[in-house]
Amino acid sequence: MTRPRWHYAPSPIGVPAALLDAFQLLKAEAVLVGGSAVQVWVGKRDGIFATGDLDFITHLTVKDLASVGIRVTEPLGRHAVVEGVPIEFPSGPLAVGDYNFAPGEATTEVPTLEGRPILCLRPEASVLDRLAWVAGDQLEVAYAQAIGVAACQYRQLEWDEAWLDRVAARANLGKLWRHLQRDLATGAPSTSGLDRAITIGWG
Amino acid sequence: MRPVGYVTDGSGRRVLALVPVAQVGPVARSRSAPAGPSSAQEQAALDGLLVRPAACLETSHQANPIRTAREAAGITQADLAFAMQVSQPMLSRQEQPFRRLRPSSVQRALEAIRRIQKNRARPAIALEAVLDGYGRRLAESAGRKPRDPVERRLLRQAGDPVASGESDVNVREGGARRRPPRRKGP
DSSP: OOOOOOSSOOOOBOOOHHHHHHHHHTTOOOEEEHHHHHHHHHOOOSGGGOOSOEEEEOSOOHHHHHHTTOOEEEEETTEEEETTEEEEOOOSSOEETTEEOOTTTTEEEEEBTTSOEEEEEOHHHHHHHHHHHHHHHOOHHHHHHHHHHHHHHTTSTTOOHHHHHHHHHHTTOHHHHHHHHHHHHTSSOOHHHHHHHHHHOOO | OOSOEEEEOTTSOEEEESSOGGGSOTTTSOTTSOSSOSSHHHHHHHHHHSOOOSSOTTTOOOOOHHHHHHHHHTOOHHHHHHHHTSOHHHHHHHTSTTOOOOHHHHHHHHHHHHHHHHHHTSOOOOHHHHHHHHTTHHHHHHTTOOBOHHHHHHHHHTTOHHHHTSOTTOBOGGGOOOOOOOOOOO
16 A cells, blocks of 8 residues: 655654544644644754644634543643643634735645644745744744754755745745745855844844 | 648548558558559649648647656656646646647646756755754753743643743743734834
8 A cells, every 4th residue: 555645744743642533523623833843844853853742723722622522631721731742722823923824825734643644834834933933032943943944845846935935025034034045055054144043033 | 731631542432631641651551541542633632632741640749848848857747746736647638749738737837847846956954964053052042932831831840851941031921923023103
């Protein structure tokens, strides 16, 4: 039997099966975002790519999960612990900076460790998500993560730089994205590129 | 120049000839097909019908722009179909010779081919070396990450090393998303 072909080159991620069942039962199109989406695209879980929780953008609340029989440890608004894994439902909509993504524009299916598909922020959008942290909080680690996602995915068939150019401009991240592009084009991003990235900000 | 014409076969029937008789060898001809004009009169009649196309319609095919571009770029049909998010049979149909293609379909395929070529030409980056080059700054900045206090507490309880190393000073109440500052009005 041939294995399903996934878009880009995702690494499977562990998601509690009970949570996936609940999403299915509640017809929730939950989208994996944040640091766990970065893990999917970089394929690393240690060092700067370590993250302890799973972030999903969805219309669901922790209360909804409890209503379908999920044993939720300590329900606290947007946070829950399911099968020992901290889960967060950040407030939506799916967006980066000032730009709200159209339905389906920024997502793609990726496999869980069990082989089930879940929606995940596509890598180009994941890069912009990290750049928003660079612009807003001047976090060097977020720039390194953006480099990581791009370096691991930008040679794939589906990587769409034209989409990135367009959306980055609308999200007020055009300057940072162009800087990252130039940094990547050198083939060896350097500390001077990191120094410059931290000073760019929005725009 | 007309690509087809009528000829009279051995039984006197008029048949539509797609290929000039002279270009088809005797082996390929069916028994009833004319071997040649039977008289000078017929030859004269055929002169107006049997035209001389620049190339045999059966052996030459009109180049399909998508297929030509794809093959020149060394991209498999499966890969291009995948990148265009269409099925391979659909792309195969689009790539057939004589296919009447919409300009937008050709444009879309050519853009996908250009994108694939560009992506394949990008330099491979040794990520570990890049991260090593950044040094301690990454870990230090990770400690500055602003986070919702509830989230931070849950992560610390779960033994998350990143959250454990974060400063409580940097807070992002309610997990609010990062947005550019509002511009002041006039």
